[in-house]
Amino acid sequence: MSASANVEVDINDCEVADPEKLAVFEAHVAAGGLVEPNDWMPEAYRTLMLRMAEHHANSEIVGALPEGEWITRAPSLLRKLALTAKVQDEVGHGQMLYEVAQDLGKTRNAMLRDLITGVTKYHNCFNYPCPTWADICMIAWLIDGAAILNQGTLAHGSFGPYIRTMRRINMEEAFHFKHGEDMVLTLMSGTDKQKQMAQEAFDRWWGPSIAFFGPNDRPDERERPAMKWRMKTATNDELRQKFVNRFAPAAMATGLVINVCEKGEDGYVTSATPDPLLKLDEETGNWGFTQPDWDEFFRVIRGNGPCNKERLALRRFSYEQGEWVRRAILNGSTSTPNNN
Amino acid sequence: MTTGDLTTSEVENFPIWEVFTQKKENDVHVHAGSLSSPDASFAQLFAREHYGQDQVCISLWVGPRELFTSDEGENEIYEVFVQWSAGLKHEHVGEVEAGNGKEAKDICKEHFVGEKTFFSIWAIQNSKLTKVDGATDMIWRATTDQTYRLASGYSRKVRQKWDALRASNAVDKYQEEDLKETY
Numbered sequence: 128m129s130a131s132a133n134v135e136v137d138i139n140d141c142e143v144a145d146p147e148k149l150a151v152f153e154a155h156v157a158a159g160g161l162v163e164p165n166d167w168m169p170e171a172y173r174t175l176m177l178r179m180a181e182h183h184a185n186s187e188i189v190g191a192l193p194e195g196e197w198i199t200r201a202p203s204l205l206r207k208l209a210l211t212a213k214v215q216d217e218v219g220h221g222q223m224l225y226e227v228a229q230d231l232g233k234t235r236n237a238m239l240r241d242l243i244t245g246v247t248k249y250h251n252c253f254n255y256p257c258p259t260w261a262d263i264c265m266i267a268w269l270i271d272g273a274a275i276l277n278q279g280t281l282a283h284g285s286f287g288p289y290i291r292t293m294r295r296i297n298m299e300e301a302f303h304f305k306h307g308e309d310m311v312l313t314l315m316s317g318t319d320k321q322k323q324m325a326q327e328a329f330d331r332w333w334g335p336s337i338a339f340f341g342p343n344d345r346p347d348e349r350e351r352p353a354m355k356w357r358m359k360t361a362t363n364d365e366l367r368q369k370f371v372n373r374f375a376p377a378a379m380a381t382g383l384v385i386n387v388c389e390k391g392e393d394g395y396v397t398s399a400t401p402d403p404l405l406k407l408d409e410e411t412g413n414w415g416f417t418q419p420d421w422d423e424f425f426r427v428i429r430g431n432g433p434c435n436k437e438r439l440a441l442r443r444f445s446y447e448q449g450e451w452v453r454r455a456i457l458n459g460s461t462s463t464p465n466n467n
Numbered sequence: 468m469t470t471g472d473l474t475t476s477e478v479e480n481f482p483i484w485e486v487f488t489q490k491k492e493n494d495v496h497v498h499a500g501s502l503s504s505p506d507a508s509f510a511q512l513f514a515r516e517h518y519g520q521d522q523v524c525i526s527l528w529v530g531p532r533e534l535f536t537s538d539e540g541e542n543e544i545y546e547v548f549v550q551w552s553a554g555l556k557h558e559h560v561g562e563v564e565a566g567n568g569k570e571a572k573d574i575c576k577e578h579f580v581g582e583k584t585f586f587s588i589w590a591i592q593n594s595k596l597t598k599v600d601g602a603t604d605m606i607w608r609a610t611t612d613q614t615y616r617l618a619s620g621y622s623r624k625v626r627q628k629w630d631a632l633r634a635s636n637a638v639d640k641y642q643e644e645d646l647k648e649t650y
Contacts, residue, residue: 161553163586205615212616219517226483226501235503236479287554295500301618309621312628316635381632456505 156285156357163287164230172356176286177231178247179358184224185242185249189438191217193257194266202260209306210263216299223295227288243443245430252335254432255394261314261321261328267307269336273370275300277340280366285357315381322382329378330388330396336374338419340366368413375405375414387417394433483532484510485589486517487548487559488524496528496559498548507531507597515599515606523613525601535589538569545571546596548589549580557589565590 149169155162162168191214198214201207229235241247252270257263275297282293314325341363345351353359378385386399404415427435481503487496499518504510510529519527528546535548545565548557560579565571571590580588599606614620 163553165587166553208615216616222502222517223500226503229503230483230501234479290554291556292500302616302620305618305621305625308625309628312625312632316628316632380629380636382636456509 153355157355159357160285161287161290162285171352172358173231175352175356176289176358177228177233179353180224180228180231180289181233181238181247182249184221184228184238185247186253187217187221187224188242189249189253189442190270191221192438192441193253193434194263196257197260197263200260206310213267213303213306216303220292220296220299223292227292230288239446243439243446245435245439248428250339251424251428251432252332252339253438254427254435255331255335256433258395259324259328261324262331264307264310264314264325265328265332267303268311269307269332269374270339271300271303271307272374273336273339273366275304276366276370276373277361280361281359283357283360311381315383326383327396329383330386330399331390331394333378333385334388334390334419337367337371337416338421338424340364340370342421342424343418371414371416372412375416385416389420390423392431392433481505484514484529485532485535485557486510486514487528487557488518489526490524492525496526496548498550498557501532511597511599519599519606524606527599527601527606528596529599530591530596534568534591534595536568538567540565540567540571540592542566544593545590546593547571547575547579549575549585550587550589552584552586555586557587562593563590568592 148167152162152167152169152172162172194210194214194217198207198210201210225235225238228238238247242249252266257266278293278297278300282290282297284290284293311325314321344362344364348354348362354362375385385402385405387402388396389398391397402417404417406415407413408415426432430436482505483501484504484507485501486499488499489496499514502510502513502517504513507529511527514527514529518524543564544562545568547560547563549560550557560575563571563574563578565574568590572588575588575590576585
């Protein structure tokens with residue numbers, strides 16, 4: 128999963144950078160130059176990059192939780208294997224991203240503590256329930272699809288360790304997405320019951336998918352640090368439009384209907400009506416669409432969503448239950464030879 | 468340990484290790500990433516699990532991060548790695564015999580870099596690298612069919628499903644129009 132634009136830092140809060148060094152840095156980055164860990168960087172750059180990596184790592188770890196629930200309930204052995212591999216990949220991505228964030232100056236302990244206590248955030252979509260197998264299919268197709276779009280642009284960013292991690296992550300993300308597509312096509316080529324389950328899951332996940340890219344752009348988006356310093360290379364709205372242009376026709380081609388939905392506090396859909404704005408503008412090539420419900424988005428992300436507490440409780444539980452493993456690694460030794 | 472105090476603090480101080488993998492014979496070892504571990508034996512275990520699993524590799528090297536940039540050392544063989552420009556990964560370029568880390572990097576510059584531009588050089592004593600050889604010691608998952616976890620394992624199936632869906636939509640549309648004509 129990838130970072131949203133919601134990681135903001137007020138650069139006035141950070142140590143004021145040496146104006147000469149800052150000018151050289153900004154020129155270097157604007158010209159497409161890259162930044163490695165031992166290079167000089169403004170404090171605000173370090174802070175913002177750290178928050179991005181941390182948010183991204185949190186999202187990978189929490190994202191694996193709803194999927195983990197379905198491993199034992201997968202409808203076939205192939206799906207079980209693929210879902211297990213996806214979860215494994217995501218936890219691995221989390222580990223790599225925590226390493227990047229650690230190297231930028233925050234301890235692993237502090238990051239896990241802040242995640243569990245709700246200080247730092249993760250992608251909002253993981254605060255919603257996954258009541259059916261079709262939800263897992265839709266997450267893999269839509270959310271991983273959105274992540275690939277976003278991460279593709281992040282891989283052109285300026286910070287070396289992060290962009291190298293993006294390249295590695297994107298390879299695995301391609302498998303998640305392709306498998307998601309396979310699952311959705313299976314459902315939409317299946318029985319009426321399968322198609323109905325798929326449509327209902329799509330109704331739950333279309334909104335969170337287009338909200339995935341973060342809130343609407345501010346007018347000065349490109350002058351803000353994240354884009355000025357090339358940590359993000361595309362705006363939220365640009366990515367959102369790209370996503371709709373790709374996925375709206377694909378969804379409709381499978382027979383899915385794109386609805387504007389209202390949700391209750393439990394995350395379930397209470398009403399669904401076909402999106403009246405969903406039309407192709409022949410001139411621009413862009414599909415019109417109804418924006419996500421931003422009020423609901425902010426309500427959920429602030430901790431009042433259907434699954435926020437449940438996700439964090441499970442993370443805390445796993446962490447506490449894993450104490451004995453950390454002790455064993457610390458105190459024990461393995462029987463594998465090492466040549467030190 | 469209370470829930471407010473969330474960790475064994477010693478875990479915080481695990482040193483960092485750099486991992487290099489060699490994909491196939493005749494490839495060079497390339498930097499794959501880093502990880503935290505208390506010692507070399509866990510480092511190579513974690514490296515296998517994380518960097519050796521999904522991308523087939525036939526050899527894996529792991530070494531403590533601080534040693535790659537150290538100027539210290541003993542008189543012995545050093546493995547040397549070059550990062551040619553920012554954004555790229557360090558690649559193994561060869562071995563040099565040197566008295567310490569600094570000398571190893573200087574010799575590397577002379578022999579392997581020459582006039583070319585480079586961004587950074589790492590050097591580590593061969594004796595401090597943990598090497599895992601896939602030929603004698605299986606690196607996990609290199610031997611079984613992994614297509615269930617690769618995008619390539621689904622490309623053809625997905626294409627076939629799209630074709631079938633479109634064909635059945637076409638048939639439905641055809642039947643619909645056929646009915647319209649008849650009635």
